[in-house]
Amino acid sequence: MILDLTREVKVIRPEAKSVFPYSNSLFIDDDVRLMIDAGAGGRAYEPIDPESIDILLVTHNHFDHVNGISFFTNAQIKVGKEEALGYSSPEAYSAWAGFRHWEKLMGRTKVERFYQTVTMPEDVPVKPGFQDVKISGVLNNNDVFDVGKTKIYALHTPGHSHGHYAFYLEKEGILFSGDLDLSPRGPWYAGEFSNFDDLVQSVEKIIEIDPRILVTSHRRVFDRDKDDIVKLLQDFIGIALEKEEKIYDLLTEPRTIEDIAKHNIMGDISSKSAYAQFWDKMMIMKHLQRLEKHKRITRIDEDYYVQA
Numbered sequence: 001m002i003l004d005l006t007r008e009v010k011v012i013r014p015e016a017k018s019v020f021p022y023s024n025s026l027f028i029d030d031d032v033r034l035m036i037d038a039g040a041g042g043r044a045y046e047p048i049d050p051e052s053i054d055i056l057l058v059t060h061n062h063f064d065h066v067n068g069i070s071f072f073t074n075a076q077i078k079v080g081k082e083e084a085l086g087y088s089s090p091e092a093y094s095a096w097a098g099f100r101h102w103e104k105l106m107g108r109t110k111v112e113r114f115y116q117t118v119t120m121p122e123d124v125p126v127k128p129g130f131q132d133v134k135i136s137g138v139l140n141n142n143d144v145f146d147v148g149k150t151k152i153y154a155l156h157t158p159g160h161s162h163g164h165y166a167f168y169l170e171k172e173g174i175l176f177s178g179d180l181d182l183s184p185r186g187p188w189y190a191g192e193f194s195n196f197d198d199l200v201q202s203v204e205k206i207i208e209i210d211p212r213i214l215v216t217s218h219r220r221v222f223d224r225d226k227d228d229i230v231k232l233l234q235d236f237i238g239i240a241l242e243k244e245e246k247i248y249d250l251l252t253e254p255r256t257i258e259d260i261a262k263h264n265i266m267g268d269i270s271s272k273s274a275y276a277q278f279w280d281k282m283m284i285m286k287h288l289q290r291l292e293k294h295k296r297i298t299r300i301d302e303d304y305y306v307q308a
Contacts, residue, residue, distance in 0.1 A: 023217040026176045031148030038068035042123035059178035060164040063128045081138035083163030090130040098192035105281040159199020173212030181216035186239030190279035254304040
């Protein structure tokens, strides 16, 4: 599905819902044809001829944003400099997922691989996991892409991942925020180098820009004339802060991450896959680290946490 925002700027939406393994893309059909992200699925890209795309910019190296890179055979591929190594090194890619914590958080050795636990739709050409991608260059904060009538500014917005980028079309007032996506469940920050404080600062950067149109990777297009985008962004962070306070409130007595997870602060953990449970526990760990950093809690015997 193609949604026109202006004559040149269009949102490419998956035929299915824009949830894993899919995500929205932003297409700039200008003198230079530019696409942001590659996760909308093969059928979604067919009407715009992906082989005609000149530049592909990637918000970050998560599967649902990169699984369709192979469709863009003639594009220069540019990725955040912070995550560039993850396109050539399977070791780096795996390390960034945080799986070194698996045994401690899950209480067992990690045996199955993620791609073995999920089935991909037919228009997603690869399985989850490392992809060896020949990139053409890297993104830096405030890089500018002038493609004709349109200028695209790259904004380093870490937190969700350490090399996450948003893209701002200043003249049009359109900002593509990637996985700063206003999910009603709040943000995701479960990777090895995900950082909640960075995520807060990234959202504050978007609030300061005050875009007219906010395009997210997994939800609809938000329009300032109809939506209070600033409040939605504040609420997005507020959801995670509320979870943090619930974690803190549990620590009137010493508890482990496993104890905290059983209280379903991140959602009903019993109904989730092993991977979803792991990522929930990673986010709990991030909050505990943050609470410890701010001296609100202390750690006892390595595995137990309690209010200071």
